[in-house]
Structure formats: structure tokens, C-alpha cells
Amino acid sequence: MAQEQRDTGRVAQRRRTRRAIVEATAALLRSGVEPSVGDIAAAADVSRRTVYLYYPTLDQLVLDATMGTLNVDIDAALEAQTSTDPHERVRTLVDETFATMEASLPLGRRMIRLTVEAPAPPDGGPRRGHRRTGWIEWAVEPWRPRMTRKDYDDLVSSLALAIGWEAFIVLLDVRGLSPERARSVTLRTTDAILDAAGVG
Secondary structure (H helix, E strand, O other): OHHHHHHHHHHHHHHHHHHHHHHHHHHHHHOOOOOOHHHHHHHHOOOHHHHHHHOOOHHHHHHHHHHHHHOHHHHHHHHHOOOOOHHHHHHHHHHHHHHHHHHOHHHHHHHHHHHHHOOOOOOOOOOOOHHHHHHHHHHHHHHHHHOOHHHHHHHHHHHHHHOOHHHHHHHHHHOOOOHHHHHHHHHHHHHHHHHHOOOO
């Protein structure tokens, strides 16, 4: 149990550090600055080495920060959602992510290309997706006390397969669906994932 808590604490700390780096980059971009890694490290109060640990290339970091700025509407919509029903929360998340993705498809395609080409982070963490993971964890948080850690992690991972750029582009490019049809399929898929996990 103590080891699990330590592991959870480390994951949370990594997520906070990555968020601080992205938010510092976004703030610099909004101010009209073309930031260097040194500028970003100073603004995030971390070392240049730490920035490179999470983002091997400046291009990838700037793109992630740009996408993060576009996702402000998602954050606002989730904050406004008062339901504790994970199904309702996930529906809100899907609706808002689809609105963002439709408006910024070229950026999403570029982000996926950069992720595929980038080396894996030295700390073994994910290459990107910390915002998406945070949103999904928020959506299913009311059900977390009823689940084992493994079942909870598996649920978050399963939902991450269905919600996000990769799934959106598969539905558009591989299946040839319209964005509205893709949204409908995604909602059915996420409901099925929740049901299979026993989330009422």
C-alpha cells in the first residue's frame, strides 16, 4: 500500500511538472514571445534538463502548448459540469473534445506525427496526453472509491483509446465518417467501456 502511494505520488508530481512546463510555454506564446528552452525553463521554475526530459524537441513542446490553449474551452466546460455520473461527465468530455478537434484538425495531425517521431522520454512516462488523462480521470473520479487501482487504471486507459486525436482521425480517415457520426460512435463506445467496467 505504501509503495502504491509512493508510485501514485510520483506520477502526480510528473504530471504537475509537465503541466507547469506547458502552461509556462503557453503564457509566453500568448505574450507574443517565441520562447527558447531557457525562457520556458525559467518561467516554469525548472531546469533546462527537466524541460528536455518531458519534451525532447522545442517544436513538440510549442505544439502541445498551442493545443493546450485551444483546450481552454474543454476545461471550462468540465468545471461547469456538476453531475457526479461518470456517463454524463464522459459525454460532456466527448462533446467538448470533438468541438475542439473539428476546429483544429491540421494541428492534431501534426501533433500525432511529432509524437510518433519523437524519442521516448527518459523517465519512461507518456510522450504526451497528460491533459487528456486528467480529463478522463476527472470524469470517472466519482466511481474511483469502488474500484481497485488496477481496474481504475485500466478504465482510464480504455477510455483514452476512444477519446482523443488518434481515435478521431481513425474514424475520419480509416472509416470515412463525418465528424458528427464519429462523435456518435465515440459516445456509444465510451458508454460500452463504462458499462463493461461496472460503472453505473
